[in-house]
Amino acid sequence: MAVTIPIGPQHPALKEPINLTVTVDGETIVDIGVRLGYNHRGIEKAGELGNYIQDIYLTARICGICSHIHSTTFCQGVEELLGLEVPKRGLYIRTLVCELERIHSHLLWLGVAGHELGFDTLFMYSWRDREIVMDLLEIISGNRVNYGMNTIGGVRRNITDEMKPQILKGIQQLKERTEYYLGVASTEVTFLRRTEGVGLLPKEKAIELCACGPTARGSGVEYDVRRDDPYAAYPYLDFKVVTSDLGDVLGRTVVRVLEVIESCKMCRQIIEELPEGEFRTKAPRKVPAGEVVSKTEAPRGELLHYIRSNGTDHPERLKVRTPTLANITSVLHCLKGGYIADIPIVFAAIDPCMACMDRIMILDSENRNRKEKQAISWEELRKYSMKWYSDRYQSPSPLKGEARRV
Amino acid sequence: MSVASDVENKLKETFGEQILKVRIPRERRIFVRIPLPKVKEVIDYLKQSFGMVHITTITAVDVGEDIEVLYHFFCQGVTISLSTFVPKTNPVLDTITPVMPGAILYEREIQDLLGLKVKDHPDPRRLILPDDWEEGVYPLRKDYKVEVKEG
Numbered sequence: 001m002a003v004t005i006p007i008g009p010q011h012p013a014l015k016e017p018i019n020l021t022v023t024v025d026g027e028t029i030v031d032i033g034v035r036l037g038y039n040h041r042g043i044e045k046a047g048e049l050g051n052y053i054q055d056i057y058l059t060a061r062i063c064g065i066c067s068h069i070h071s072t073t074f075c076q077g078v079e080e081l082l083g084l085e086v087p088k089r090g091l092y093i094r095t096l097v098c099e100l101e102r103i104h105s106h107l108l109w110l111g112v113a114g115h116e117l118g119f120d121t122l123f124m125y126s127w128r129d130r131e132i133v134m135d136l137l138e139i140i141s142g143n144r145v146n147y148g149m150n151t152i153g154g155v156r157r158n159i160t161d162e163m164k165p166q167i168l169k170g171i172q173q174l175k176e177r178t179e180y181y182l183g184v185a186s187t188e189v190t191f192l193r194r195t196e197g198v199g200l201l202p203k204e205k206a207i208e209l210c211a212c213g214p215t216a217r218g219s220g221v222e223y224d225v226r227r228d229d230p231y232a233a234y235p236y237l238d239f240k241v242v243t244s245d246l247g248d249v250l251g252r253t254v255v256r257v258l259e260v261i262e263s264c265k266m267c268r269q270i271i272e273e274l275p276e277g278e279f280r281t282k283a284p285r286k287v288p289a290g291e292v293v294s295k296t297e298a299p300r301g302e303l304l305h306y307i308r309s310n311g312t313d314h315p316e317r318l319k320v321r322t323p324t325l326a327n328i329t330s331v332l333h334c335l336k337g338g339y340i341a342d343i344p345i346v347f348a349a350i351d352p353c354m355a356c357m358d359r360i361m362i363l364d365s366e367n368r369n370r371k372e373k374q375a376i377s378w379e380e381l382r383k384y385s386m387k388w389y390s391d392r393y394q395s396p397s398p399l400k401g402e403a404r405r406v
Numbered sequence: 407m408s409v410a411s412d413v414e415n416k417l418k419e420t421f422g423e424q425i426l427k428v429r430i431p432r433e434r435r436i437f438v439r440i441p442l443p444k445v446k447e448v449i450d451y452l453k454q455s456f457g458m459v460h461i462t463t464i465t466a467v468d469v470g471e472d473i474e475v476l477y478h479f480f481c482q483g484v485t486i487s488l489s490t491f492v493p494k495t496n497p498v499l500d501t502i503t504p505v506m507p508g509a510i511l512y513e514r515e516i517q518d519l520l521g522l523k524v525k526d527h528p529d530p531r532r533l534i535l536p537d538d539w540e541e542g543v544y545p546l547r548k549d550y551k552v553e554v555k556e557g
Contacts, residue, residue: 037518037534044519045545045552080432210460210508223460228483229434293435293478293485295462304478306465321463321478325511 047318077294090154095233105299118386154280199346213301218252225297341385
């Protein structure tokens, strides 16, 4: 007997809303559908109304977590249309904020993942350490979120010599803490039991469904815009593209944690090799007619802005493709055949930017004529998933052999 | 020879006059304009001969009489943008989801926001606009005016 469960869309206290229609047979998910747009704010239309300067701040407000990467993508697109050469120091500072933002986003994700698994100690620890990177961003930009660092032609604030030792110290602390989390993610039994083999996305499927970012790299797809379509200061930096062949939630976790360590190394290199000179150049208000595809690697994956200009001071068309939309198709595939109890972590594992599925309504297909509805909150589903797993492992059988190291 | 110019040459060799315009504005970018009925064929050709399997998104732009549709692909380090014109009087185009499974949501998105009709789409339901949104009103078309409130 198949039962259909609508999950979502609204809860004002959480992130962005989405609706999933899950068809289950017992505990197993047999089908899943998606409905988006509950938080559609018409930003692409608004982008056509504003001028280029206003649109920098508009695009920065597409996402509260990765605001800098959006304005970076927009600014470098407009710079390409203008044929503007940004001073190297500006590119380095822009890249530094990109990488600090990635660290903050990935640590935030690690905490959320821990929380969804009922591992709240990890949540508290990683969010405490995230404060370090928030403080660094505040030192550089004056803000903890929505840094407002970018402008067409460079960045708005310089990095002074007094900032450098503070940044280096913070990065060293972050690196040490992240190395500790790598140990936790690869050896802690609670964590492994909930992530190993869960939400499998085979490499061929990830390629076929055009997954991107850590979701794709966790399935062994070696694609990173920073290396494959380099922008800003990435051509001058040494870094590895981290991948994992596991293809499950554990694989995606390991990729993110290792990426934080890579980002720390990049930040150190940027500070040590920061070129002297100007950090921005003057840009005209009007942009000649043309079109441009600007791509970057956001913390969640490949981000694309398509900008078409018409010779005036406002764009003809601004198109934004965020990485979450690309990964939705993959997450639906991951959930199929899995358990209800895995919905929270599998969905969280793509680091969705619109996953607020707080209100769950269970419609029992046998009782449908009685119009009996039972509403479950996201919180209750999380608790249910933890209980379901603890019942499952009630007679604790020791893991076969040593807990595996990743 | 760069991948982008290789794509240009191969396309011109195979499709001849059907390749209406090619622009390589800088390294790793190529824009190719093709007629509407050739879209699927060209995508299939690039998939077979260049291993092009990654679609990043589909952009649709209202250009007056027509809607310009751009398919953005990524292949061998190059972003390939295939563009075609769809007349507003008959805004129908074929689905590419069977050849590019990743395109499924992007095709639903342009259906909602620009009023294009994707023929034979496996799941043509609304994706973004609310269920009670008026039929025939497409917010990203230029005739859809937004009221701007000051303050």
